Amino acid sequence: MGRAEARKAQQRSTRRAPRGRATGKGRAGERTGIRRFFTWKKILGAFFGIILLGMGALVALYFYVDEPDPNADALTQSNVYKYADGSIMARDGKTNREIVPISRIPKDVKTGFIAIENKSFYQDSGVDLLGIGRGLFNTVTGKGKAGGSTITQQYVKNFYLNQDQTATRKLKELVISLKVDQRMKKDEILAGYLNTSYFGRGAYGIQAAAQAYYGVDVDKLTLEQGAYLAAVLQAPSDYDLATAGPNGTRLVKIRFNGVLDNMVEMKALDPEKRKQLQLPMPIKPKAAPGMEGQKGYLKQAADAELRRQTGMTSQELQAGGWEITLNIDPKKQAALEKAVQDELESQINRKDRPVDAAVQAGATSVDPKTGAVVAMYGGTGLSDHWASNALRTDFQPGSTFKPVVLASALENKSTTHDGKPITPNALYDGTSKRPVVGSDTPFAPQNQDNANYGDPFLTVQAATNSSVNSVYAQMIVDVGPSKVKKTALQLGMKDRDGWPADKPAMSLGTMSANTLEMAGVYATLDAHGKKVTPTVIKSAKHAGRAFNPVESVGGQAVTRETADTVTKVLTGVVNDGSGKAVKSSAYEAAGKTGTTESNVAAWFTGYTPELVTVVAMFGEEPGTAKQTTLTGTAGGGRAGGSSFPAQIWKAYTLAALKGVDTGEFDLSEAKMGASQTPTRSTSPSSSSSSSANTPSAPVSPSQNSPDPGKSSPNPTKSPTKSPDPTKSPDPTKSPDPTKSPPILIP
Template identity: 55%
Template sequence: MGRAEERRARQRGGRRAAPKSRRSSATAGKSGIRRLFTWKKILGTFFGLCLLGMGAFIVLYMVIDIPKGNADAKLQSNVYKYSDGSLLARAGDRNREIVGLAEVPKPVQKTFVAAENKTFYKDAGVDLKGTARGLLNTIAGKGAQGGSTITQQYVKNYYLTQEQTVSRKLKELVISLKLDREESKDYILAGYINTSYYGRGAYGIQAAAQAYYRVDAKDLTVEQGAYLAALLQAPNQYDWAIASDTGKKLVKARWNYVLDNMVDEGWLNQSDRQTMKFPVPEEPKADPSMGGQTGYLVKAANAALEKQLVAEGTAEDAKQAEAMVNQGGWTLTLNIDKKKQAALEKSVKQQLTSKLDPDKRKVDGDVQAGAASVNPKTGAVVAMYGGEDYFKHYMNNATRADYQPASTFKPVILAAALEEQAKTQDGKPITASTVYDGTSERPVVEDGRKVGFAPENEDDRNYGPISVQTAMNRSVNSVFAQMGVDVGMSEVVKVAGALGMDTKNMEAVPAQTLGSMGASPLQMAGVYATLDNHGKKVTPAILKSAEHQNRTVTMPDAVGGQAISREAADSVTSVLTGVVDDGTAQKSVAENPGRDGQQVAGKTGTSDNNKSAWFTGYTPNLVTSVGLFGEDPKTHAQVPMYKAGGEPRINGGGFPAQIWAAYTFGVMGDVTKFDLETQQGAAVEPTWTPTPSQTPTKEPTQEPTTEEPSSSPPPTSEKPSSSPPPSPSTTPPTFTPPTAPQTTPPGDGRDPLDPVRPGEDE
């Protein structure tokens, strides 16, 4: 037997079979998986799915035809109603004039391509990657995220709708491919610029050219065209007349982006590009139906609806939400009470605007008024005053948040102290009867050291030892600056946010105790409404309901959970009754003939250099915040209001409190009392009567732009009354020694981190 035969015999003898019998079950399982998932099967499945998808797409391509353009036929006006269902306004009539592409200068045409779709002249009408991403996001419930070509945007605007569904996106893809094959690029571009919405009610480039530059589309410059092209990304946010500082920066950046893209594509000469300047648009034209307060109310309602459409996922972003609202067909019912709205407008006219005479005093033309009135039990915005007239001043003074709320922030500091059960530097609990050092320009102390902040009291008055209650009544800056540090400024900011203030950009520094952040009357009305509602969070809501055909948008609940404890909120309310009965609002509010025994809480405020003046006050059933703002009508810069209305200085206890009282007492109905769970507040009387020192009144730190400020004392309406204080409580306040020497160190007492000069905060 040869060697080969012997080897085969040994193999047949079973020596190679032994390992087979010892194989583990895991090895066998792996072999089974390998047999199930082979490369051939994986590739086969992949290509099978690809073929299936291609087949499905071919079927869709064959089934879906380019529909007749019907978007214009479906566009309707929006209807706006008061809370009782009566008509407020009807707005949204289409403002469009179709123009041929030949009527638009070629360089202007290219601005839109440079802004939205640089490959427009080369692509097949779709962006496959962007569309695929949009489909996946829609399936995942995240909405689309860009990637649309000009062709796709035109198809969405003219042939389809703005809804975010998979079927709509697939239709958009197929129609865009077919349209690109059947029509010229010029036809598509003309359709795009004629159907897009540019803001100001302008649909199409011709209407936009007139709305923003008072010219026909054929006369637009490249610079102007680049602005209109940039505007399409966010028409409302980028409208120069109403844009915030951030919005203006963004639209300028996009304008530069458009022109730079044109240079890159060879559509614009670099040397010409260097000489171009941003073309500031004209002010919007008047729409008679939006005059007076109507325009402010309609815009505020639209903004609320747009915000909710994004929040509930109906719109993917603010731009799409705005497009959906402006498409029309909505019936919006506002929370605005028709009678209260008329009463607020009448009050502002009688108490303020009728007393302003810009021909006699130039500064009178700088005074802007804003107000918001809220039901604290429901959160409904029942009245709003945005300005003298929507067409004379497009910025809504009730919702603008660029002016300092000044001393109307002091109740927030006290609320934080009570909520956090804070103590003074000497370890004494902070209550309405706690005594502080009210010396003007007294250095603020933390842990035995000065923090570099020494605010000046109004007119540099020194009060010496003074209770928190009296300090609130007299609005003593030095007391609340120290209290803010005692509580901890981070805690103060936290409570401010809980009450409803926007704290994103609020630094936790002592200078904030003077109310040096920005806030709107609507926002401050919400803060005080939360206090009025015993600490339950109130978010002012202007929109009651919104319906579109068979669909209703569910509005969020305006009243939420407990923001701060009831005891803390009620204690602050009790203290604020003292501001009215024995403080800076006494003459205008407490002594008003229309009060009729109504219990009122509130706080005045006057910001640095008299650029803003406030009164925010409330009864158990109504909260109203009134603000006056100094604004240059040409530059829109903040300016002082000294001598406006013939007064040496506009204080919160003057015009704002007078407007508040005339309005509130005129609509309040039955006299009511606060239901408070607290032992603190206006009933607490100090054991001494603080007397301001006879320090001469200082000149204002910055002169007004038109006239020299008066060095005389503020109007008597701002000064506390000399009438006796309320009867004392059974428990007199305990004296807390001053926490730092009362001598004023050299220097101006300014916080090096804060550029605002304190001293006129009331």
């Protein structure tokens, strides 16, 4: 081989790189394996290719999708509501809308909507691509409904399409919005948006909303009123200050302030003027024609259940097209309304007596075998009180919660602090203000009228009959508050903000609840522990949507033994205790009274084998949400659960079961437990001792509690003074408020 050939061979050898795992390269720097398919050039090329394909698809869609005719049918349909027998209860009527030109809408009001919904409205092309992309991604991946819509897109959705949250509908909305933005002037689009949006209270469009919330025409709206309407538009059912709960009120205030702050940011509002602006309260809502009496409340209950089951917004529901059949039995509904009228409304003077003017009543009646809500009372009418008292959750259930504590004790096979099983025949100290033992949170609740029950011991049955606070406060500590809360949720109560899960005061019903869920709790006990979920809707039909009702009666929430034992104890409350007012030879009943601190609420929850009914009274200062006492109602004394609520319950139940072959409870699996003998450790204190560590002297069973086979509402030792039924406990005699939660009475 010559020199030339040798030189070439050496150069070839030098250029040939050795193999190396670290570089991942083969001959002459060549990539190997999966790296051959992923280079920055290829990744960037693929990315831009996808972008071009997407743009091409959008261009194709732009020419393929035509601007449709207005969605007039969806905007003008009514919803039809029927009773269980098929007779029509109500229609929500012709759409409440009056189209107004943009010139009638004050400039500040228009700017407020733009500020909170779409600040770039006058500059954009009708769409927000980043918002659309984010919304589509969330919809496709199941992370939530699509969002990011401009005012133009919302107008297109309202006027041309529907409220469905699907990727297909979103793409159509995008393309049509681009076309609408090219064809229409911005002020025309804004007018269309404000005239088609749903504001709640049955009001479509800004003119109807101005009348519904402030009783004025749109051209008379102030800046603050317009800002509130812009805020309420996002969630009308939750943000209406007339019915909003604490969270809804908080959120709408945040959004209202957001409207004004954004206007300042847009230089459309002077910062100094902004500081002076306050949220203006809307006027009281008025019932729509055909929604007088209980019909409006029944519609509210059906709408709430339908939205909950389908995930619809209020606006989607108000678009119409639904035929909704309720479980409401017209005869039982009439009987409930008559019972409230006869036993309460006819006895009070709302015009001349301030205490009577504050009285609100609510009730729910359920068939425990099916879960059907057969009757419901929401108040005197939507024009008087917009929110249904049957569904309100701003009051506490009081001592009607005590059976839940007992159910949890039985379900968990709990023992007293001295190691004895908690049963209806278990013994507890009934001394008023007795400090509980075993709790990290100090608690020494006062019994009604500061009475001491027992000598000092009495059975759980007797303590339930007389609703002895000190006994149940100790029992919840023995069981464990967290276990009791778990049982409550299993039985159907809701876990709302403020539930005192780790405090013994929970035994006295210091959480919030409404008559519907408490009816579910007691219906579950009535159904031998099978979970009963009260349902307002029997069926619901719509041409474009499906409705799948919940399973009204499910599996065991608690064992039959637990449920039947609690029911047996509650029959004692009716036969010999605080519920004697409902006792009748026409039926066998179980029940529990409940009255909250300061007598701001009074409950009676009772049931027969055929029917479960919860009746409640609430003290609400007229025109405000402030709670006030019921004491003095109808010129009497303390209006507890054994007064008007029990009387309404009895009158209704007798009428509802008239002609029915009523039965008796099958309580074959109830276990009352063996009689117990008190020991020195049974009670941490005697009635005369203030020390939690000083045991009482032993007392014979005959001195402590009634015969286990008999129940008596009276303490085995007379109270320190005779309870005056016209008076509430003296708040000046209650324990240190920094250490003891609110005191509730039977």
